Amino acid sequence: MSNLVAVAFPDRATAEEVMATLGRLQTEHAIELEDAVIVTRDDKGKVKLHQSNKLAAGGALGGALWGGLIGLIFFVPLFGMAIGAATGAATGALTDVGVDDNFMKDLGAKLQPGGAAVIVLIHKSTPDKVLPEIAGFGGEVIQTSLDDDAEQRLRHVLETRSATAV
Template sequence: MTTFTAWKFDSPDGARRAETALKEAAKDGLVTIVDHALVEWPADAARPDVHHSNDDKKRGAGWGAFWGLLFGGIFFVPLLGAAAGAAIGSISKAVAAVGIDEAQLQTIREQVTPGTSLLCAVTTDGDLDRLGERFHGLHSTLVATNLTEGERSTLLETFG
């Protein structure tokens, strides 16, 4: 099963620390990373910095386009009033194949602010119990996932 998760951190470098833990877990066979991206937003910056990993060399351009659409629409398109809703609606149609809905896009947009960071990961074959041990103490908040409610509850319980 392919899983999309977006984790928010209350510091600009939290996602970078989680990325290291995720890569170590992948090396140890606890998860397969299809692709991932980071959003780091220093407290004094007007806009966040986005870093795409290009984990899947064969489909790197496709994932780059996906992350560009997702983050560009959320963070870089000047959105005001009703235009914000329309833009989020358009993006949600484009990323629906990954299982991200409009409410999750809006949550990401509202949660990721100056002084925070975000790690988005598309993964398969995750051992949630053992993976949760790696993420313990990183102080993250799950803001979006394509998991069912039952799977989401297990994930939140495992990751604390």
């Protein structure tokens, strides 16, 4: 089962740093994300979603693999890989999986003007590796589907950082 976590930050730059850290942690297999989005609210109140491109790479890679295998059958593996990669990337771009966009926009409307939030759908993680990495950014938990103990642990880690930054 996947868990939704949404954390608000005072600005987009901090949210982007958190997203980069999560991307590195995913590369290190400390966390496995199904969806990752930065939501921003500008000074006029307009909410914008910034989808993570790092997760979409799997569509092109999977398409290239299948295209290459099919190409081998017909003795044109490079052509098959190219077609498969293009098809996989296009399918990944058109398929909206993960957290509902309207839900994210509703959360974004609650942000302070100029604020941002990172919303992730976590397939699995190793909290002992992930929490120390994100603790340095502070932030405020605005929504989760975590169990009470895990949510309290996340809030404590983020609040400890926020309290020391003031």
